[in-house]
Amino acid sequence: MNKILLVARREFLTRVQKKTFLLTTIGLPLIIFGFYAMIIYFSVKTTDNFRVAVADKANIFNGKIESKDSEVIFEFVQADSAALPELISSKKYSASLYVPTGFTLNGNDSLQFKSNKAVGLMTREKIQRRINKALEDKRYEAMHISKAQIDSLNQDRDLIKFSTANGKTDGETKVGVSYAVGMISGFLIYIILFIYGTMVMRGVMEEKVSRIAEVIISSVKPFQLMMGKITGIGAVGLIQFLIWIVLVFGLQFAIAMLFPSLTESMQGQPIQPAGMQAAQAVKSSGAMNGLMSGLASINFPFIIGCFIFYFIGGYLLYSSLFAAVGSAVNEDPQDAQSLLLPITMPIIFAIVIMTKAVNDPNSGLAIFGSLFPLTSPIVMMARVAHGVPDGVTYFQLALSMIFLILGFLGTTWVAAKIYRTGILMYGKKITWKEMMKWALKKS
Amino acid sequence: MSKILELAHLKKYYATQKAVDDISFSIEKGSIFGLLGPNGAGKTTLLRMITGIFYPDSGEITLDGQKFDPINDIIKIGYMPEERGLYKKMKIGEQALYLAQLKGLSKTEAMEKIKFWFKRLEMESWWNKKVEDLSKGMSQKLQFVTTVLHEPKLIILDEPFSGLDPVNANLIKDEIYGLAQRGCTVIFSTHRMEQVEEICDHIVLVNLGQKILDGTVSSVKQQFKENKFRIQLQEVPGNLNADSFELVDQKANQLTVKIKEGYKGNDVLKYFLDQNLSIEAYNEILPSLNEIFINLVEGSKSTTRAFQNIND
Numbered sequence: 001m002n003k004i005l006l007v008a009r010r011e012f013l014t015r016v017q018k019k020t021f022l023l024t025t026i027g028l029p030l031i032i033f034g035f036y037a038m039i040i041y042f043s044v045k046t047t048d049n050f051r052v053a054v055a056d057k058a059n060i061f062n063g064k065i066e067s068k069d070s071e072v073i074f075e076f077v078q079a080d081s082a083a084l085p086e087l088i089s090s091k092k093y094s095a096s097l098y099v100p101t102g103f104t105l106n107g108n109d110s111l112q113f114k115s116n117k118a119v120g121l122m123t124r125e126k127i128q129r130r131i132n133k134a135l136e137d138k139r140y141e142a143m144h145i146s147k148a149q150i151d152s153l154n155q156d157r158d159l160i161k162f163s164t165a166n167g168k169t170d171g172e173t174k175v176g177v178s179y180a181v182g183m184i185s186g187f188l189i190y191i192i193l194f195i196y197g198t199m200v201m202r203g204v205m206e207e208k209v210s211r212i213a214e215v216i217i218s219s220v221k222p223f224q225l226m227m228g229k230i231t232g233i234g235a236v237g238l239i240q241f242l243i244w245i246v247l248v249f250g251l252q253f254a255i256a257m258l259f260p261s262l263t264e265s266m267q268g269q270p271i272q273p274a275g276m277q278a279a280q281a282v283k284s285s286g287a288m289n290g291l292m293s294g295l296a297s298i299n300f301p302f303i304i305g306c307f308i309f310y311f312i313g314g315y316l317l318y319s320s321l322f323a324a325v326g327s328a329v330n331e332d333p334q335d336a337q338s339l340l341l342p343i344t345m346p347i348i349f350a351i352v353i354m355t356k357a358v359n360d361p362n363s364g365l366a367i368f369g370s371l372f373p374l375t376s377p378i379v380m381m382a383r384v385a386h387g388v389p390d391g392v393t394y395f396q397l398a399l400s401m402i403f404l405i406l407g408f409l410g411t412t413w414v415a416a417k418i419y420r421t422g423i424l425m426y427g428k429k430i431t432w433k434e435m436m437k438w439a440l441k442k443s
Numbered sequence: 444m445s446k447i448l449e450l451a452h453l454k455k456y457y458a459t460q461k462a463v464d465d466i467s468f469s470i471e472k473g474s475i476f477g478l479l480g481p482n483g484a485g486k487t488t489l490l491r492m493i494t495g496i497f498y499p500d501s502g503e504i505t506l507d508g509q510k511f512d513p514i515n516d517i518i519k520i521g522y523m524p525e526e527r528g529l530y531k532k533m534k535i536g537e538q539a540l541y542l543a544q545l546k547g548l549s550k551t552e553a554m555e556k557i558k559f560w561f562k563r564l565e566m567e568s569w570w571n572k573k574v575e576d577l578s579k580g581m582s583q584k585l586q587f588v589t590t591v592l593h594e595p596k597l598i599i600l601d602e603p604f605s606g607l608d609p610v611n612a613n614l615i616k617d618e619i620y621g622l623a624q625r626g627c628t629v630i631f632s633t634h635r636m637e638q639v640e641e642i643c644d645h646i647v648l649v650n651l652g653q654k655i656l657d658g659t660v661s662s663v664k665q666q667f668k669e670n671k672f673r674i675q676l677q678e679v680p681g682n683l684n685a686d687s688f689e690l691v692d693q694k695a696n697q698l699t700v701k702i703k704e705g706y707k708g709n710d711v712l713k714y715f716l717d718q719n720l721s722i723e724a725y726n727e728i729l730p731s732l733n734e735i736f737i738n739l740v741e742g743s744k745s746t747t748r749a750f751q752n753i754n755d
Contacts, residue, residue: 003545006541006544006545007545010541014530014532014533206530207530210528210529210530210531211526211527211528212527212528212529212530214496214524214526214527215522215523215524215527215528215529215542215586215589216542216545217496218494218495218496218517218520218522218524219517219542219545219546219547220517220545221514424491424496426526437458
């Protein structure tokens with residue numbers, strides 16, 4: 001059997017058979033979901049209504065403040081300002097709002113809001129919004145402006161139809177969805193590079209510290225050992241991701257099946273995963289259909305294909321560098337920190353470019369970042385999410401892929417040279433300067 | 444006898460040191476060969492070139508009559524390096540199987556051989572244990588097994604007895620003899636001269652990257668003997684006046700004498716016989732390898748081997 005495969009199989013099996021693998025692969029999503037479920041449960045279940053006693057002496061509100069929300073209830077009472085504290089202390093109401101007799105709508109007068117305890121930020125905001133809205137309506141009324149007139153004033157919002165020169169619609173929701181998809185996939189690749197890169201580094205360090213490196217090297221070439229390790233850990237990463245994807249979809253499906261009412265009520269809640277918040281924002285602007293068409297306009301098989309390519313390409317490119325660093329580190333894991341810096345810098349740089357590229361996929365920086373192999377796995381995902389050829393041309397995509405493959409071959413070649421010297425080097429603290437010397441040395 | 448390994452003018456220079464500087468020697472099939480030298484003499488570099496881990500800058504290695512091919516000749520070599528270890532979290536059995544497969548054995552072949560060796564060294568109960576549960580001596584034993592498992596023609600052991608108690612060391616020693624008898628060749632690298640004297644047929648001493656001594660153990664001893672003899676007499680005469688030797692040391696009835704140029708051991712014996720003294724014991728004093736080693740190495744300042752610039 002091929003020796004790279006033998007090494008890869010060991011790396012894969014020893015990691016997958018560990019209890020911690022099951023724990024992180026299956027336990028982690030469950031914990032995250034449990035956490036979310038709890039948050040949602042508690043936020044849905046807030047039974048304590050905030051009842052406000054309104055003493056409207058000036059009769060500004062006409063006995064009614066609009067409150068769709070069940071959490072804050074305004075009730076009009078006939079009471080003097082002196083009697084209001086009593087109402088609060090009797091626990092019937094949580095707060096009181098006193099509108100003095102001389103209150104006018106010109107904005108110079110203020111209202112007094114008293115509560116039995118400090119009002120939370122969310123509730124405070126809700127109360128303010130309700131009352132301001134009510135006051136605003138009253139002001140329009142006083143100026144004899146009807147609701148229809150206001151609406152006709154605001155109708156310009158959707159007047160401008162964005163589209164690309166070749167006739168494709170370029171709706172806001174589509175851009176929003178592309179933004180989210182680009183951001184999420186960029187960050188996923190960023191996380192993958194770090195998690196599995198350091199896993200490779202630790203594996204190499206373990207072999208060095210436990211002194212098995214030379215024993216193995218006498219049976220396989222250092223390059224085979226390094227590639228086997230990278231392949232094995234890469235396979236672990238892929239499996240882990242597949243399990244996560246299946247779990248996430250499975251759990252979402254299960255939750256939807258088990259608590260159909262819960263998912264519905266979740267839509268109205270303020271604390272939600274980011275994606276849902278975006279969905280809610282779209283929905284509140286009355287464009288749920290827009291979101292669906294936005295999602296539909298994204299070519300998911302294409303994006304997933306690109307994601308897998310850049311996932312594998314980026315991982316291979318960086319993991320060999322992580323392996324090289326691991327081989328240069330001695331017993332002290334502290335040494336790894338300083339050696340890692342030149343590797344982590346481009347990854348962080350890539351994330352910075354990516355956040356720019358999701359907004360403006362065709363800026364010079366985004367184009368550079370998506371072609372340069374050290375940053376392209378992260379940056380290109382942001383551009384690809386905007387579609388071809390809007391976000392990125394086919395030519396640039398192909399060029400970026402070729403550069404990534406060349407970059408991977410380059411880093412592997414350099415890393416392999418550092419690796420074979422470093423893995424047998426003991427007791428000496430190695431600097432980047434020395435590592436470069438090994439890399440440039442003729443074999 | 445044919446040669447299993449021939450080294451011709453091997454050189455390996457590092458940036459600041461001539462680690463191996465033009466070393467040539469050959470090893471006969473089935474022999475136990477001692478590679479000796481002080482720390483930093485270039486032994487490990489030499490062994491790494493023989494095992495294909497390093498490529499020599501120049502020179503040639505011939506293994507079993509053919510030019511050494513580092514990729515395909517791995518199966519012919521078993522190397523136990525000085526810096527050795529095992530995967531701590533892996534089970535013993537799986538580990539042995541993995542290492543054997545890396546050498547190129549098929550799974551069934553490897554299993555068969557592991558079972559044979561585990562049984563032989565009474566390690567069967569270890570199979571499902573992890574390396575972290577083993578003592579240092581036990582893991583040494585396991586390392587030895589994984590080194591010789593694939594029955595290599597050439598076995599290279601770097602300090603094989605470090606950390607072993609006398610019983611286990613003897614066990615391994617017997618295995619080494621056994622392997623040599625079955626036609627394996629063993630290269631044995633160590634600082635422990637008494638082990639070399641006991642085990643090895645042939646030795647090479649390297650210092651400062653160069654070979655300074657090459658020969659069988661007895662020929663080396665002959666080469667460095669100082670013509671000293673020890674005589675034990677029943678009673679020592681008052682004055683010794685002989686042309687053939689001079690007295691070096693005297694302890695009770697035991698005399699150490701050095702033979703003068705042009706005389707032989709029998710001349711000394713003859714002198715005492717002529718004097719009608721009863722001789723209880725008479726033998727030649729050969730230097731121990733330890734003394735030879737220290738003599739040769741001490742003057743060279745190898746212990747403080749300086750870094751040098753290699754420009755060629």
